[in-house]
Amino acid sequence: MNKDFLNTIMNGDCREELKKLPDNYVSACLTDPPYNYEFIGHKWDDGEIQRRMERVKDSNTLVKNIPYGSGLAGGIRNKSWYKKNRENIVDYENWCADWAAELFRVCKPGATVLVFNSTRTVAHVQVALEKVGFYARDIIVYRRTSGIPKGINMQKKLEQKGYQDSEKFKGWHSCLRSEWEAICVLQKPLKNNYTETLLEFGTGLFYTEMDNGGFQSNILENIKRDKSQDYNVHCTVKPLELMRRLVEIFVPRIKGSIVIDPFAGSGTTLVAAKEYGIDYIGIEIEPSYIEIIERRLSEVSD
Incomplete structure (x- = not known):
């Protein structure tokens, strides 16, 4: 096994960095790529994120920790x-397929891949990886x-426009309350069957x-949020408890197991x-985030 990549963070575009890894190398992938919020055509780095967050800092937008940017809103x-x-959807789907093609090559047969995405666009991620x-x-x-x-509160919208009888539209909105996030689960094809794939x-x-x-379901809830670390400025940090649960369920905890995150974030x-105690490989395009990752990793006892 090539150990040069183990327990390292590679700095760069994962579409290029993945090419450096051997075939059939990693056992699982857990990753949280940028969602399709007018992503295509922008350099998704810290400068771009901060620019978008500045746009909503003093606005009436309820969610201020997520980079604003969807011109489709x-x-x-x-x-x-x-x-x-x-x-926009087609471009995003094609971009996902670009990095997924290299990810497919480096995954072992039977490797499980988990990709976070919004409820609106997770289907496009699944199609791209398929x-x-x-x-x-x-x-x-x-x-x-x-x-x-x-979304739009239609009663208030009509009130602003001076419409009479706007109360008839009480409770009518343009969307539902968003309370869950999707994690797409995929797998590289097995070698003949589960037993043969496991043993090899x-x-x-x-x-x-x-x-x-009990038997684990495909709904994860009651996950506690982490206390924010002063040095961790990443805007969409996933709860550590959530990632522990996903590692426990989907990453083989055996000698030689490797998990990769092509969008390592924080x-x-x-x-x-x-x-x-599982070997890992991270890839992150934003250099300033690598310092955050290394600091967080240094706080974990070997």
Whole structure:
């Protein structure tokens, strides 16, 4: 086994960095790529994120920790709007397929891949990864502790416009309260069957026994949020408890197991892997985040 990559963070675009890894090398992938909020055509680095966050800092926007940027959020729903919406989706899907193709190559047969995404676009991520050879297994529901309605309150909208009888539209909104996040579960095809794949590659299975003796479901809830670390300025940090649960369920805890995160962010996947004594590889395009990852990893006892 090539050990040069183990327990390291590679700095760069994962589409290029993944090419440096050997074939059939990693046992699992847990990753949280940028969602499709007008992502295409922008350099997704810390400068871009901060620019978007500045746009909502003093606004009435309820969610201020997520980078603003979707030009598709408003506007007149005419033919041009829907055309732009569709083009954006296709571009995002193609971008996902670009990095997924290299990820497929470096995964062992039976390796499980988990990709976070929004409820609106997780289907496009699944399709992109299926195009390059992965097999769709499930969608995990990560139920957050709260959710905020982000659409139009039609009663208030009509009141602002001076319409009479606006109260008739009390309770009518343009969306539901968003309370869960999707985690797409895919797998590189097995070698003939689960038993043969397990014995040769140590992959293919999910750990389903819960602490209370129950059988693990595909809904994860009651996950506590972490206390924010002053030095961790990443805007979308996943709870460490959540990543621990995902590592426990989907990453083989055996000798030679490797988990990869091509969009390492602030390194929560890698921290969880290190806590379990599992070798990891992180890839992150933003250099300033690597300092955060290394600091967090240094706080985990070997």
